[in-house]
Amino acid sequence: ALAPQDVGVSQPPPPVRLRNGAEPILSELGIQSVEDAFEVEGQLLREAENRTTLRVETGNTPFVLKRYAARKGLLPRWGTSPAEHEWGVLVQLEEQDFPVPRPLAVGAESGPRGRSFLLMQWLPGQDLKVLLREHPVANWRTDLPVRMGAFTRRFHQSGLFHRDYYLNHFRLDLEDPEKQLGLLDLQRVGRGSPPRRRWLIKDLAALASSCPANVRQTERLRFLLAYLGKKRVDSSLRGWMGSILAKEKRIRAHQPKFP
Numbered sequence: 175a176l177a178p179q180d181v182g183v184s185q186p187p188p189p190v191r192l193r194n195g196a197e198p199i200l201s202e203l204g205i206q207s208v209e210d211a212f213e214v215e216g217q218l219l220r221e222a223e224n225r226t227t228l229r230v231e232t233g234n235t236p237f238v239l240k241r242y243a244a245r246k247g248l249l250p251r252w253g254t255s256p257a258e259h260e261w262g263v264l265v266q267l268e269e270q271d272f273p274v275p276r277p278l279a280v281g282a283e284s285g286p287r288g289r290s291f292l293l294m295q296w297l298p299g300q301d302l303k304v305l306l307r308e309h310p311v312a313n314w315r316t317d318l319p320v321r322m323g324a325f326t327r328r329f330h331q332s333g334l335f336h337r338d339y340y341l342n343h344f345r346l347d348l349e350d351p352e353k354q355l356g357l358l359d360l361q362r363v364g365r366g367s368p369p370r371r372r373w374l375i376k377d378l379a380a381l382a383s384s385c386p387a388n389v390r391q392t393e394r395l396r397f398l399l400a401y402l403g404k405k406r407v408d409s410s411l412r413g414w415m416g417s418i419l420a421k422e423k424r425i426r427a428h429q430p431k432f433p
Contacts, residue, residue: 190281191261200279200293202232203239208281211291212241225256225361229296236296238275240361244289255282257290260361263334264294270332273297273356297356299345306341307386314346314353319393323400325355326377335369337362339377340384375414379421 190207192200205211216228216239224243229236242256254262261280268276275294282290309315322344329336336343338359345356364373378401382394395407398418404411 190279192279193277196278196293199232199237203230203237203293205279205291205293208283208289208291211239211281211293212289214239237278238294238296240292240294242290255288255290256361257292258282260292260363263360263363267332267334267357267360272329272332273354274360275356275358297345297358298350299347299354299356301342302344302346302355303341303384303386305346305348306389310388314348315393318346319396320400321355322381323397323402325357326381326397327401327403329357330369330374330377333365333367333369335364335366335373336360336377336380337364337373339380341381342384375417375421378414378418379425382418382422383425 190200190205200206203214205214214228214230216230218226219229219238220227226241226243228239228241230239231237240257240260257280261277264274264277267274275297277292277294279293280291282288306315326339336357343357343359345358347354347356366373378398385394398411398415399405399407402411402414
């Protein structure tokens with residue numbers, strides 16, 4: 175039997191968590207609940223599995239709205255929602271001064287198949303894979319392998335591994351004097367203390383597999399030297415290189431499940 179206080183009382187919508195300063199943005203977008211987030215219209219950026227990513231605007235300021243539909247299939251999803259998981263990763267990386275989109279709001283419906291959403295700031299820059307393909311020779315490419323290697327090393331040392339570490343998930347802002355790198359799509363990031371080597375190899379191989387044909391072997395080597403913190407090739411580096419090449423070959427044999 176229902177308790178007296180439950181009769182005729184509807185459940186309140188799940189709360190939406192906000193960062194400081196995000197209230198006006200959500201107000202302009204008309205988002206007060208998860209239901210509202212799924213009503214917002216915008217430019218479709220990506221659609222994969224149960225995930226839809228939109229570019230939305232308030233005034234002339236762009237934002238990213240990522241929505242996760244209810245999980246399909248017989249098996250429920252337990253634990254943290256995908257949006258809440260990415261929120262936690264973004265907050266951690268932001269606190270460590272990684273160039274990632276600033277998370278603004280997150281909401282999730284209760285239940286194992288509930289929907290969820292994440293609102294983030296727009297990260298400036300262009301798709302790094304496209305930039306490398308279109309600019310076989312450019313001044314900004316000179317130190318890029320070392321910067322990418324150092325970036326990846328610090329990312330892994332923070333206890334994280336990406337699981338979709340492809341070049342198209344990086345942004346490079348050519349209008350920034352420092353040519354800042356940015357990292358996107360962190361919904362599948364895993365944690366380890368430290369991460370197991372197999373996950374590090376997978377990230378490195380995914381990155382290698384997504385390189386355009388005009389990325390030279392010397393650039394790849396400089397990246398790996400910076401990642402491993404080495405000045406020259408040795409037996410340890412050759413071991414890493416062999417593992418990466420083997421995994422890269424397997425990745426190239428199939429399409430990425432989560433592009």
